[in-house]
Amino acid sequence: MTANTGRSLATHEKRNFNFGSWIILFLTIGLFVFLSLTRKNFLTYNNIHSILYEVSFSFFAAVGFTLLIIMGELDLSVGSLFGLGGALLGLFIFNHRLSVEAAIPLAMAIAAVIGLAAGFLITAFKLNSMMVTIGVMMAVKGYNWIQIQKFGGRQIPRAQWGFITQEVLGVKWTILAMVAVAVLFELFLARSRHLKQLYCIGNNFSTTILYGLNANLVKILCFSASAALSAFGGALMTCRLKHPHVTVGANLEIGIITAAVIGGASIFGGRGSMVRTMLGVFFVFLLQNGMTSYNINTYVQQIILGSILILAIHLDVRINGKRT
Amino acid sequence: MTASDREFLKIADITKTYGVVKALTGVSFSIRRGEIHTVLGENGAGKSTLMKIIGGETGPDSGEITLDGRRIEHFSPAAAHALGIHMVHQELAVFENLTVAENIFPYHNFKKGGRIDYARLHEETRNKLNLFGLKTIKPEETLGSVTLAGQQMVEILRSIVAEPKVIILDEPTSGLNDHEADLLLNILKRLKGEGLTIIYISHRFKEIMRISDRITVLRDGEFVATLENTPDLAESELINNMVGRDLSASLYQIKTVANTSPDAPVLLEVKGLAKRNALNPTDLSLAAGEILGVFGLEGSGASRLSRMMYGLEGKDEGEIAIKGKRFPKVNPRLMVAERVMYLNNNRKIAGLLPELPVTDNLSLPVLRRFSRFLGFLNLKAIARLATDFIKAFAIALPSLSTRPANLSGGNQQKVMLSICLVPEPEILIVNEPTRGIDVGAKTEIHKFLLDIASKGVGIVIFSSELPELMSLSDRILVMRENSIVDEVKAGDYTEQTIMRYAAVGSAEPEGE
Numbered sequence: 001m002t003a004n005t006g007r008s009l010a011t012h013e014k015r016n017f018n019f020g021s022w023i024i025l026f027l028t029i030g031l032f033v034f035l036s037l038t039r040k041n042f043l044t045y046n047n048i049h050s051i052l053y054e055v056s057f058s059f060f061a062a063v064g065f066t067l068l069i070i071m072g073e074l075d076l077s078v079g080s081l082f083g084l085g086g087a088l089l090g091l092f093i094f095n096h097r098l099s100v101e102a103a104i105p106l107a108m109a110i111a112a113v114i115g116l117a118a119g120f121l122i123t124a125f126k127l128n129s130m131m132v133t134i135g136v137m138m139a140v141k142g143y144n145w146i147q148i149q150k151f152g153g154r155q156i157p158r159a160q161w162g163f164i165t166q167e168v169l170g171v172k173w174t175i176l177a178m179v180a181v182a183v184l185f186e187l188f189l190a191r192s193r194h195l196k197q198l199y200c201i202g203n204n205f206s207t208t209i210l211y212g213l214n215a216n217l218v219k220i221l222c223f224s225a226s227a228a229l230s231a232f233g234g235a236l237m238t239c240r241l242k243h244p245h246v247t248v249g250a251n252l253e254i255g256i257i258t259a260a261v262i263g264g265a266s267i268f269g270g271r272g273s274m275v276r277t278m279l280g281v282f283f284v285f286l287l288q289n290g291m292t293s294y295n296i297n298t299y300v301q302q303i304i305l306g307s308i309l310i311l312a313i314h315l316d317v318r319i320n321g322k323r324t
Numbered sequence: 325m326t327a328s329d330r331e332f333l334k335i336a337d338i339t340k341t342y343g344v345v346k347a348l349t350g351v352s353f354s355i356r357r358g359e360i361h362t363v364l365g366e367n368g369a370g371k372s373t374l375m376k377i378i379g380g381e382t383g384p385d386s387g388e389i390t391l392d393g394r395r396i397e398h399f400s401p402a403a404a405h406a407l408g409i410h411m412v413h414q415e416l417a418v419f420e421n422l423t424v425a426e427n428i429f430p431y432h433n434f435k436k437g438g439r440i441d442y443a444r445l446h447e448e449t450r451n452k453l454n455l456f457g458l459k460t461i462k463p464e465e466t467l468g469s470v471t472l473a474g475q476q477m478v479e480i481l482r483s484i485v486a487e488p489k490v491i492i493l494d495e496p497t498s499g500l501n502d503h504e505a506d507l508l509l510n511i512l513k514r515l516k517g518e519g520l521t522i523i524y525i526s527h528r529f530k531e532i533m534r535i536s537d538r539i540t541v542l543r544d545g546e547f548v549a550t551l552e553n554t555p556d557l558a559e560s561e562l563i564n565n566m567v568g569r570d571l572s573a574s575l576y577q578i579k580t581v582a583n584t585s586p587d588a589p590v591l592l593e594v595k596g597l598a599k600r601n602a603l604n605p606t607d608l609s610l611a612a613g614e615i616l617g618v619f620g621l622e623g624s625g626a627s628r629l630s631r632m633m634y635g636l637e638g639k640d641e642g643e644i645a646i647k648g649k650r651f652p653k654v655n656p657r658l659m660v661a662e663r664v665m666y667l668n669n670n671r672k673i674a675g676l677l678p679e680l681p682v683t684d685n686l687s688l689p690v691l692r693r694f695s696r697f698l699g700f701l702n703l704k705a706i707a708r709l710a711t712d713f714i715k716a717f718a719i720a721l722p723s724l725s726t727r728p729a730n731l732s733g734g735n736q737q738k739v740m741l742s743i744c745l746v747p748e749p750e751i752l753i754v755n756e757p758t759r760g761i762d763v764g765a766k767t768e769i770h771k772f773l774l775d776i777a778s779k780g781v782g783i784v785i786f787s788s789e790l791p792e793l794m795s796l797s798d799r800i801l802v803m804r805e806n807s808i809v810d811e812v813k814a815g816d817y818t819e820q821t822i823m824r825y826a827a828v829g830s831a832e833p834e835g836e
Contacts, residue, residue: 191703193695199680200688206674210636211689211743212660270679 024263024276028283035290042293049171055285056174057240058082059278060233061249062256063181064115064226066277067195068129069260071202071219072269077118077133078230078256080140081111082249085234087147090244093160094151100160104235108228114140115227119220137253148244161239174236178278185274198222202269254309255284261312266320328393332357332521333378333490338387340373343733344762347373350387351547353540355490360512360522362532365542366566366823367622367788371525374542375492378523379411380404391489408489414498418479420468425449427467428481452481456511473504480508484515491515492523497531498623509535527621529559529828541565559828560820566827567790567819576791582798582814583777584614589647591782592664592751594633597642602628604807605642610751610782615773617797618786621826625806627669630755630786634659634666646751660689665744669755669786675740678729682721683710685728685739689747713742717772734765741769745776752776752783758792770796790819804829
């Protein structure tokens with residue numbers, strides 16, 4: 001009985017390289033190489049930089065989304081809350097004469113409260129997170145449109161949006177912030193008590209309750225963080241556009257869920273990585289950029305993106321669904 | 325009575341294994357045409373497995389079943405239905421959103437011009453309901469609005485209208501009150517009179533004695549006896565058959581002396597814990613180093629008591645005191661903080677993180693202990709801790725990153741016990757500690773539990789395996805009908821007395 005017990009325990013066993021979980025890396029490299037070879041203007045510093053610049057805003061809507069999908073929860077309100085960041089930024093700057101330094105944290109705080117409320121409803125009454133956040137998505141989107149219509153295309157003064165164009169060593173700071181956030185979260189997910197427990201909660205919620213984790217509180221806080229970070233991304237995006245616009249964050253949740261799932265997260269919970277989600281967002285934007293460069297109609301692009309989402313979910317169910 | 329009537333449903337040498345667990349071993353007996361035949365046994369005696377096989381829900385590993393002289397070839401519910409065997413489960417399988425009539429005739433047998441003839445459907449339903457004296461149930465009403473007893477009757481009626489030859493009823497009275505149960509038993513007698521063969525499962529001795537023609541007792545997956553229910557049949561004879569193991573030859577040694585010292589401090593006190601329709605006011609106390617067993621048959625409230633003690637289920641009244649500190653409300657988080665741990669009865673549902681490395685499993689309740697600056701975990705210390713536990717509990721594991729999903733049941737159970745011991749609990753609530761694992765792992769787990777208790781940890785064991793309880797416990801509390809009905813001390817253990825308390829609630833044979 002004790003022959004193979006304890007004796008041969010490898011304490012630092014190298015995790016086997018898992019092709020499935022890094023498929024996003026190969027997809028991205030493949031697409032990148034393909035576009036570099038076939039499109040003349042693709043492989044230029046300016047083009048790549050501008051794609052990354054776009055990605056850096058949307059990525060903030062994917063951070064909380066990834067934390068939640070690891071716990072088996074879906075947050076479809078990230079797109080609308082992204083938009084809310086822009087709408088509230090306009091409200092505070094135009095109507096309340098606040099500076100951008102005050103407006104962004106305030107917008108984030110309001111979004112955080114909305115996330116807190118959604119998280120509370122979902123955990124306290126065991127409501128389906130997808131349905132509740134679809135409700136939040138609709139309601140917030142309605143509010144965004146009402147507000148943004150009132151602004152009537154008013155421009156944000158340069159003094160307020162100027163910070164967004166800052167560069168460090170020729171790279172927009174938001175890109176660096178994105179990479180830093182992704183790496184930090186990856187590190188915390190792997191090594192810190194607070195984020196590592198997300199995988200435990202996603203793997204078996206009842207087990208974590210049994211051993212004394214406050215799993216519901218963790219979920220509520222992540223819904224709140226997801227909302228706040230989405231609003232942050234939306235506010236930055238609005239600064240880049242120099243005026244609040246209803247297209248900010250529109251349909252973003254679809255891109256994010258595609259990005260997270262092809263980035264190795266599972267809708268069954270227990271899996272996911274921040275760096276791979278970032279790669280996923282990059283992949284989705286790269287694909288859109290590539291399709292546009294091939295003059296593919298935007299509506300056709302929607303068909304293709306939708307198909308990719310279905311394919312990714314299908315693979316997820318095939319690979320990860322069996323264990324449930 | 326002809327031979328084919330005597331051996332109407334013949335069960336011959338049926339064996340069924342689930343993994344390492346032998347659910348049935350060479351079970352053979354026959355059921356007569358038109359009798360009510362009760363199958364009796366402790367939890368885990370193999371009743372439900374045998375019923376699943378007869379009902380076609382699973383096939384046997386070996387052996388055969390013949391109905392009316394014809395061997396059953398295929399085991400599927402559809403095949404069983406075609407042969408005229410219907411099973412009514414303890415858990416209702418009804419369509420609450422449909423009407424009573426649609427539930428009784430789910431295949432819409434009454435058609436007129438390609439459409440459902442509702443007038444006829446309701447008429448037929450009314451006839452059936454009247455036949456059973458169920459005049460208060462209306463064919464048109466939604467089943468969800470009917471009482472639980474009514475739903476149970478409707479489910480039985482659904483089986484009856486298919487004009488089966490054999491009907492299996494698994495604890496049909498468990499959700500019913502005395503009056504409703506009485507009504508059901510009368511209906512069953514009438515159906516028997518009409519020639520239906522009924523296989524009946526129940527733990528309620530009064531009912532069994534009242535309606536059965538014969539009673540077959542199973543024990544540990546084996547056939548023990550089939551008894552004629554004559555007026556001289558005594559409850560004690562049934563109980564002796566249910567428990568009559570030869571324990572001298574088994575791996576268990578009955579504990580004869582309690583190991584606890586009388587001046588050991590009280591660790592845990594449960595005072596007046598109660599919940600409506602689930603648990604009558606219950607008190608218990610546990611001393612340091614004591615192993616307290618709790619025994620009850622299915623539906624006795626024992627497993628619910630364990631969940632309520634740990635705060636996994638709500639309560640209406642009562643409080644829990646841990647080392648003198650009183651808690652009017654408890655939840656698992658508070659219990660873990662007070663150094664109380666809970667070993668879950670079903671490792672597949674909760675208790676493990678099946679897809680995460682063993683290190684993550686073991687460190688789960690003590691993550692805070694290993695977290696340093698910004699919550700960063702000391703992974704080396706966690707690996708050391710895990711290695712210690714794996715060695716101490718002889719868990720067969722290829723590496724620390726192995727996931728419990730890939731381990732055997734016995735090793736999974738040992739991992740789960742280790743998780744509970746990592747926080748160094750003072751009180752351990754253990755629920756079915758050896759369910760579904762092989763004998764080797766079972767003995768090891770028993771040894772660990774005795775070991776832990778000898779170090780001063782108080783342990784409450786809930787188990788449906790009586791020999792296990794008798795070999796581990798210093799005292800055994802017996803539960804029946806949501807109450808603790810008796811306490812037996814080490815030295816006074818016999819399976820017969822404990823089973824009698826659990827089954828009929830009194831120690832002396834009653835002249836009923």
